[in-house]
Amino acid sequence: MQALLVMSLLTALPGLGLATMLHPQGDRVQRWCAAPALGLAALASTYGVLVLVGVWSTWAAMLVTVLFQAFGLLMLRRVPPPSPSERDAWFRAQRALPRMWLGGFIALLALLPVFLAEGPQGVDWVGFTALAHHLTERGAFASASGHGWLYPPGLPAMLAFLAHLTGVPLPSAGLAVGQFTLLALLLGMCSAMDRHGAGGEGILAMMLAVGVFSKVLDSGWPTVLSLALIPFNLGGMLEMDGSRSEKRLILLLSAVVSAILHPVGALLLLLLLVADVASHGLAKGPLDRFRLDIAVLVGLVLLLVGVALLSQDMRLDAPFAEDGWQGGWPMLAYASPLIWLAAWAGWRLRGYRESRLLVVWLLLTWGLSLVQLLPDGARGAALTNLGSGLYAMGMYAFHLPAVALVALWWSDSTSLRGAASSPSFFVVEGDPCPARPVALGLVVVVMVASLAATGAMLRLWAHEETLALAPGDVEVAEHLRVLSGEDVVYAEQAPWGEAMVIAGLNLTVGVDLGAHEGPTTLHVQATQAVLTDDVDTLEVLGVKWAISSPLGALGWVLERSPWWEEVHEASGSRAWALRDQPLDHFLGVAVLEEASCAGSCTIRPDPWIEQRWSDPHELGSDRAVIDAPASSTLSYAWPDAVQDEPVLMCLHIERIGPLASGTLGLGSWSADLAGPAGHDRLCGVGLPTGSLNLTMDGGSKAWLDPAGASGRSDRLVSFDGLRLHAFTFHHTTAKAST
Structure with a gap:
């Protein structure tokens, strides 16, 4: 206003x-x-x-x-006042x-x-x-x-x-x-x-x-x-x-x-x-x-x-x-x-x-x-x-x-x-x-x-999941700005990474706009070092911090690495610090059995897949999407590293439109699905047994999806619901979602 x-x-x-x-x-x-x-x-x-x-x-x-x-x-x-013609x-x-x-x-x-x-x-x-x-x-x-x-x-x-x-x-x-x-x-x-x-x-x-x-x-x-x-x-x-x-x-x-x-x-x-x-x-x-x-x-x-x-x-x-x-x-x-x-x-x-x-x-x-x-x-x-x-x-x-x-x-x-x-x-x-x-x-x-x-x-x-920033991106960037000061921060070469500059972060990337000149080799070298856990190169480049958005793939890359520690999280957006010593806490990612995705659940293209530069969890280009209202039971193959003891489970979800009420349950772990539209990461400690049960209440609400108009989605008219991304497992010593 x-x-x-x-x-x-x-x-x-x-x-x-x-x-x-x-x-x-x-x-x-x-x-x-x-x-x-x-x-x-x-x-x-x-x-x-x-x-x-x-x-x-x-x-x-x-x-x-x-x-x-x-x-x-x-x-x-x-x-003078106008003198109009006839x-x-x-x-x-x-x-x-x-x-x-x-x-x-x-x-x-x-x-x-x-x-x-x-x-x-x-x-x-x-x-x-x-x-x-x-x-x-x-x-x-x-x-x-x-x-x-x-x-x-x-x-x-x-x-x-x-x-x-x-x-x-x-x-x-x-x-x-x-x-x-x-x-x-x-x-x-x-x-x-x-x-x-x-x-x-x-x-x-x-x-x-x-x-x-x-x-x-x-x-x-x-x-x-x-x-x-x-x-x-x-x-x-x-x-x-x-x-x-x-x-x-x-x-x-x-x-x-x-x-x-x-x-x-x-x-x-x-x-x-x-x-x-x-x-x-x-x-x-x-x-x-x-x-x-x-x-x-x-x-x-x-x-x-x-x-x-x-x-x-x-x-x-x-x-x-x-x-x-x-x-x-x-x-x-x-x-x-x-x-x-x-x-x-x-x-x-x-x-x-x-x-x-x-x-x-x-x-x-x-x-x-x-x-x-x-x-x-x-x-x-x-x-x-x-x-x-x-x-x-x-x-x-x-x-x-x-x-x-x-x-x-x-x-x-x-x-x-x-x-x-x-x-x-x-x-x-x-x-x-x-x-x-x-x-x-x-x-x-x-x-x-x-x-x-x-x-x-x-x-x-009402569909904030269509925006180029996730709900927690700016909050995490502002928090990291206090921690990092003028240090170089690694971010993805993607809109959600480039946008973090408005919070004052000194990023390795620059926006891809007009005629761009700059230290592109810095980002290229840092990316290679991040992917290979080349800590010596990261220290030479001065890269000690990173920021990831749930819209991108960087968070999945860093959570698999023993060298990166999560220092702040908000709705799946995470700030990271380079550790002095490695600490392996990642146990693996669950694989969805697509045959269990039936009824209100369908396998559909991920609208942002072309913007994701890496697929460390091997999720592919499709995701399980559940239209509300629904009650679905999904079967997963658990990672081999998960044994008969409690672990930290984190499910990366994307609410398609605001969700008024809903729950998920897996064994002894349950979580509330309700929340605003956009990405979120739900974490809890428990023993993964049985199937994942999801329930969403409310009526069916249709909306025009711009991703369908541009070819990034398979629907022009979509419905409110839930999109499931990575389901990861960690030792209980890993930082939980906040």
């Missing part, structure tokens, strides 16, 4: 000042809707410039912020206020995760918050152990400044910035399309695809932030009046600003510029020989045929996959049904200059995605970097052009320019538009879809 309030206050005046200066004819609605995106992009890019020139500090960022507030006040005082006045008189209010209400739902979610989804946020932490600690993208990064600095600088002002943790600050950026983008599209009589439709059309929303949910915040300047420029380029050279200059400057946030925003703006030049050139000559409606039809048909042909064998098992070619199934998955409506709108609005610009822009963007189909050996360095920059472009690249097309068709009070001249009079339904029942039906579809999506998100936010 604090971060959102501060974001709103910081961006309001700069955004209003820029909106007033760049579009003086705009009224209050257009200016206020454009302000968040303009203010956010201006501040974040300027903070990024401070980092690039090497003068970053909190005081420098504060000075820049104050100057922007003064600029906003000056613009508001100096610019066209603008008619648009405002015909404004569909109910649709704008409805769109505004739906847009505000974008802020719900800030209030309800425990942390960001996805794994990308780990890199941004780590860079923000280094920026706070050292004023540059450099770690204590010598890692360095080259990355667009706008978003990390914004996170560092916001976390300093509010005192909130960096992941929470990142979540607030990401959701505020989404809100700003929605309002920005409303402002842009309102300049053409389709403001309400512009914001509602955004809801007809999950693309940009998925990118924000996946914590791709820099990408979405770099799109912030597209709506304002799009609104200007669609206006055929005024100086084209001035608009193109503003667009070029916007591309430079966006590049400081993320290259994809700059690239899409440059494609918009190319589309503007191409569409205006098309209007001056080739139209005499080749009608525009035929050109539009051919372009749209080629697009759809290309998608159909090139999509064969392209990740059909995971249409939402973010890697590989994004112009096929990923585009259709993330942009439907919006992309189909955009194709229809492009055909219905053929012959109009606005439609021509948008269709050419959309086709250019799709054509750019073909770079990802080139073999690695045929790309070269430039195209390889370009393809990497377009990672997951199916989520966001086609969303805004398609929205603009659909909005212009959806509204009944536009005034589109034909090939000959601008209309001399204005009339409702003067341009091609859907019948009123169809238009109202689309509104109903948007409302139902928005409510359904919000309900699905509410269920998802």
Whole structure:
């Protein structure tokens, strides 16, 4: 809440000042809707410039912020009241206020995760918050152990400044910035399309695809932030009046600003510029020989045929996959049904200059995605970097052009320019538009879809096991920070290992983000030493501590070693210290008899298996999953080292959703399964006899699993329950779970 309030206050005046200066004819609605995106992009890019020139500090960022507030006040005082043209006045008189209010209400739902979610989804946020932490600690993208990064600095600088002002943790600050950026983008599209009589439709059309929303949910915040300047420029380029050279200059400057946030925003703006030049050139000559409606039809048909042909064998098992070619199934998955409506709108609005610009822009963007189909050996360095920059472009690249097309068709009070001249009079339904029942039906579809999506998100936010951090990771890291001081701490090269830097640990690993330079040999040598118990090498490297998350494999590696002592544990997250003398306490791991996993129990893929770099317990890639409610009895083969005497038994579980009540029992040992969603490690002393009995009460609760959408899981619709991982045995002298 604090971060959102501060974001709103910081961006309001700069955004209003820029909106007033760049579009003086705009009224209050257009200016206020454009302000968040303009203010956010201006501040974040300027903070990024401070980092690039090497003068970053909190005081420098504060000075820049104050100057922007003064600029906003000056613009508001100096610019005269708008004098709208006849066209603008008619648009405002015909404004569909109910649709704008409805769109505004739906847009505000974008802020719900800030209030309800425990942390960001996805794994990308780990890199941004780590860079923000280094920026706070050292004023540059450099770690204590010598890692360095080259990355667009706008978003990390914004996170560092916001976390300093509010005192909130960096992941929470990142979540607030990401959701505020989404809100700003929605309002920005409303402002842009309102300049053409389709403001309400512009914001509602955004809801007809999950693309940009998925990118924000996946914590791709820099990408979405770099799109912030597209709506304002799009609104200007669609206006055929005024100086084209001035608009193109503003667009070029916007591309430079966006590049400081993320290259994809700059690239899409440059494609918009190319589309503007191409569409205006098309209007001056080739139209005499080749009608525009035929050109539009051919372009749209080629697009759809290309998608159909090139999509064969392209990740059909995971249409939402973010890697590989994004112009096929990923585009259709993330942009439907919006992309189909955009194709229809492009055909219905053929012959109009606005439609021509948008269709050419959309086709250019799709054509750019073909770079990802080139073999690695045929790309070269430039195209390889370009393809990497377009990672997951199916989520966001086609969303805004398609929205603009659909909005212009959806509204009944536009005034589109034909090939000959601008209309001399204005009339409702003067341009091609859907019948009123169809238009109202689309509104109903948007409302139902928005409510359904919000309900699905509410269920998802209860599933903390989908997060890149386990419940106890941060607590253990903070405890280890006190013990280790500035000593080097070994962590996994995985999101949950890299994220521990935000607790102040001096890690062997650095986040895998952008152009990363650093002492990678340190981590490679330390990893080899950890796997082989090469204590001499660890001492030479100065590695005396380690931290493991139950999401990874390091904890399983270290618990088998006689050289590592567990010094703190919370819900399966563990801190370790290197012993002076070895002490062997590990007895082995039980092997599940898969035939006993029946009924409510099924063997399913582990969603995080690709992130685990080792499998010391030989668990494989599948796990036993029990859907609640259930009463299951599982048979295990006990390790040979377990004799007829009490031992310490530890079962690594993963609650899929919060579990209100449940128990497990094995011989004389029993434990309570109830607890919040996420990983946990239940330990107790007893004699392993008989079978493992598990009981979970409550009703069956379904939820949409993002791991199923990306291909990491075998289900898109999953159910609350329990996933079983390693079942290990130790001498009773070993440290028990706390």
